[in-house]
Amino acid sequence: MNSPPQHTQITPAPLMRSEEIPPGVQEVILPSGERALAYSTGPAVSPPPLPVPVPTVSQPIPAWAKTTALLAPTIGGGIAVAAVGLSAAAPGLTAVSHALWSAVAAIAAGGIAAAVVIGRVRARITAAQRPHITQHITATGLFGRANGTINHR
Structure with a gap:
């Protein structure tokens, strides 16, 4: 008779130690959970180096910062x-x-008053000196020649 198939647990074979793995070969874990060795197609990936602590050294304060701090x-x-x-x-x-403002207003009013006074005085002086000109023009006929006299007084 056929007996039902028995499931046996597969124990993973021990892999090589890390120092025995040749360069370009890596140990990977497959989606099924199995470990396997695989060739690397790119450069070997190494873990990033740990950051080196930088000693804190006090640096001098720039001159512009000192000047600004003193001027503020x-x-x-x-x-x-x-x-x-x-x-x-x-x-x-x-x-x-x-x-x-009062001084400016007084100066402006004085300027206007001076302009008015000067204008009146000038009109009197020029009226007295202005000559009186008269003209007498006569013409005979529609197309006749015109004759005239000009008198300056």
């Missing part, structure tokens, strides 16, 4: 002092600006 509070302080000075001087600045 100085500039900020100058701006703060200027703001305080302007706030203290604000009432005086307002008064000065009103006085300047």
